[in-house]
Amino acid sequence: MPAPAGRGAAGAVEGRPVLELGDIRVTVLNDGFQRLDGGAMFGVVPKPLWERRIAPDERNRIRLALRCLLLEGPGGPVLVDTGIGSKEQARDSRFCDIYGVEREGGLLAELDALGLAPEDVRLVVNTHLHFDHCGGNTRLGPDGSVVPTFPNARYVVVRGEWQDAMAPSERNRASYLRDNFVPPQQAGLLDLVAPGSVLSPGVQFVHAPGHTRFHQCVRIDGGAGTALFCADLVPTASHIPYPYIMAYDLYPMETLGTKKSLLPEAAGEGWRIVLEHEPENPVGRLQPEERGGFGWVPEA
Ligand SMILES: [Zn+2]
Incomplete structure (x- = not known):
């Protein structure tokens, strides 16, 4: 089990990595864990290979973290992705069983441990609108209605991702739950932007298509380092090798192309990497390997 969130030294949450990038301080929070089918997580890679990297449970699922970033800097408190949220725990035990949802305090408890209330958050950025990335955008109000969790924030999504989420196909319908993203729009809090947009000073989307057509990574540059x-371009450290691409990806060859352009840039520039679903150490660097591709050098 993860260590419970508690107030640590210098405004940190125990067990949660902090990256000091100059003007921006990044805290890697965790909303909890989910379990997804190991075969779906590794696409065409045979189980004898992937199970050496992450062991599956008795239902063939692997345990994945639900990490979110808190950015503290000139743009005020910014959240990047919001995990799976608390709504389904309160109302859908079947969902929680299928996806092996494990949450104790979740994202809000970790923010609280840092002295931040939901009302303090200025900006909520969603890399895409699958339920395990934007579930915490909203929560159940006292009367059971679904309301924006962060009433004073602007919520930012790429326009194409929004359009795809609002008109899903049979293949991705189960991933797009409208309660996660429509209430902020109805409350007038939503901003739709172009791929690659600057989000706040030093914080920028990086167009990274493949998982979905308009899936974005987020680059943070505080003047003294880049992360x-x-x-979902590289959900865990086990997905760093080029062919390790999820079966969930709608456009796997585009994922491959995005990995082949972005990972060498990240390694060459010495960027620190944060992996959203990595269950162990989510922060590290990419190290070029002799036979091509990259190894993972985690920061303990
Ligand atoms: Zn996704």
């Missing part, structure tokens, strides 16, 4: 939040 790349990979979202």
